[in-house]
Amino acid sequence: MRKATMQDIANKAGVSKTTVSMVINNKGSNISSATKEKIFKIAQELNYIPNSIARSLSTKKSGTIGIMVPDITNPFFSEIARAIEDAANAYEYNVIFCNSDNEIDKEEKYIQLLISKLVDGVIFIAGGKSTKSIDILNANGVPFVLVDRYVEGYENNYGVYTLNKEGIIDGVDYLYKENKRKIVFVSGSSDLEISNLRLDGYTEAMKNHGIYDKSLIFESDFTIEGGRNATEEILKNLKDFDAIFYSNDVMALGGIKVLTRHGYKIPEDVSIIGFDNIHLSQIVEPELTTVGQPIYDIGRESCKLLIDVINENDIPEKVISFKTELIKRGTVK
Amino acid sequence: MRKATMQDIANKAGVSKTTVSMVINNKGSNISSATKEKIFKIAQELNYIPNSIARSLSTKKSGTIGIMVPDITNPFFSEIARAIEDAANAYEYNVIFCNSDNEIDKEEKYIQLLISKLVDGVIFIAGGKSTKSIDILNANGVPFVLVDRYVEGYENNYGVYTLNKEGIIDGVDYLYKENKRKIVFVSGSSDLEISNLRLDGYTEAMKNHGIYDKSLIFESDFTIEGGRNATEEILKNLKDFDAIFYSNDVMALGGIKVLTRHGYKIPEDVSIIGFDNIHLSQIVEPELTTVGQPIYDIGRESCKLLIDVINENDIPEKVISFKTELIKRGTVK
């Protein structure tokens, strides 16, 4: 059974499809309400669903946006994705999601696909030095907003970030105040600008307090596995330490597991602090002390920003920076 | 800067766009390799990206599929979504995701949107009695496969499920063998067929062992919150019990938190078992004993199935059922 088209409605109503288009899209400023009603009734009868592909071809707007995330399975990204989708949906946009696994080649292939689908814009959480993908976006005039992760050379593009360095400093200061001195830091992949920002915060704060010690720094990546591995390393290399600052929650979760396994009591034996405040940080016991990002807000605002640039609305600020908030829970004592 | 079109390439190459289309799509069985090369070269120069919207309009295939999940933030669904996206990507499909929050009205709106976008098919994890959405899909000839959650009246549609009842029975039997007798069961929302299936498994197994007791059953929903709430109820209503069988992992995680809070030692004081085997079940300590579903396989296979029905390939079996596997870890003793 063929799907009904505007032409079908037009025929049945005895008007032109121009008129049908007008009333369906509420542009018929001056179409008699009689025709309007008739058209709506027929549309209903025919279970008319507009073909937005045809619409897109003619308007060059698809009503869909793409989001690039490293891995939707990572709670931080799924929470952002959720917020984005909610906002998109409120504006009648659909969202296509792509998992880059932090591989810039995958990103590039996805970007091509998205462009070919005429996405109206993309929200881009960079997996690394993603300049090529971004250049393609630019070359094709596709609006995009960078989220969470800076990409070198594009600091002035539309972007939504949080104040990483400041957040880490807060965290270290708090630990210091709680009399921690040997504060281990687990950093994310140094390919990511954001890792370095966080590391800078740590370095600065530690130096401020005069307790900086390079051997306290471990590099890993922003996954559960990364947290585990780093922690195994720590246990192998360090005899004693007061606290571990993981540069995201997911790593902290992995780390806590390893520590518990090795008989450490948290927070009695070691204090732990994370970064992000994903939902999960509240379901472990004790609950994770962390430097919180307003994840949902970040997602929502980045989607709104994108839609604003798509619609060429006035943009008050191209770059939105969110503050972190230190959330004291049970893993620091 | 306007995006290049096939016409542009045709002009530059001095051929027709028919020819360009042929070579770009590898259908030019008999086009001179000279022209082919020329066309590819020009396409390259112009950074040509095909407009797949135009393509879709003419072929009536969009190369995108939709997936309906209750909430992408729930690890079980994000893991399925990931598997689906991986498979889709391998076949050059994109995926649009929708969060229904288990609200059938939201589902319906999304389905309309997806149809208007001409998705080639949808993978549907039902949020409840979703028959209306499914009817719309049917009426519009959009292929779909049901995943994880049965929907009444559509048991014979394309679907990918796991053997819920059998899985639960395995779990209860195991607990019984470990000398648990007072086995509490936390069921999911009774609106969901799948909850009832799991509950049936519990009831049957408990009766088999002659230890069935209705007051041991608590209904909640498949979320962390749901697990917490149910556990508070249990603590309020039951004086003693040997084990709690949560009907999914996420609930178990919420439950463990509450139990730990109340001073229970796991597994010394209570044994816990979940269902699903999400990644997270391995990062809590002790690791969660659970009835595992092959989540990734379910996602992958449902995507493959969908693509097969889209392409009208031979389908060996319309309904795929996966077996569960009891995974013994640290929360049962």
Next chain:
DNA sequence: CTGAAAGCGCTTACAG
């Protein structure tokens, strides 16, 4: 080996 033409289902100036 290659092209002209119609068609996919919309939107949008333009005209009356």
Next chain:
DNA sequence: CTGAAAGCGCTTACAG
């Protein structure tokens, strides 16, 4: 208040 017509960028019989 309403319609005819061109156009969006492809694909695909059909013809030569």
